[in-house]
Amino acid sequence: MKDITVVLIDREGNQHSLKAPTDMNMNLMELCKSYEFPVQGICGGMAMCASCQIYIRSENILKNISDDEVAMLSEAFYVKDSSRLGCQIQITPELDGLVFELAPE
Secondary structure, eight states, X not given: OOEEEEEEEOTTSOEEEEXXXXXXXXXXXXXXXXXXXXXXXXXXXXXSSOTTEEEEOXXXXXXXXXXXXXXXXXXXXSOOTTEEEGGGOBOOGGGTTOEEEEOOO
């Protein structure tokens, strides 16, 4: 499989192009951490803390959201309609070119 590129907007509003492998079973939270962005992921990617909340800035094609993720976001701060947990978004070819933004801490 090939690498894809996603755009990440950091908390200061700067855009970064991130290369992401589609063959390593990574999620968006892990990708952000690998580039040393301040994403905590306290629960280790179990959808139990919302410390990896992101906003989808592209047209929201990521409609598959679990009940656990919905429940966690209902308790999080700064939630928007486009909010998702980065740990629940697998790196797949469908993400190529999408734009994401880190939610405030």
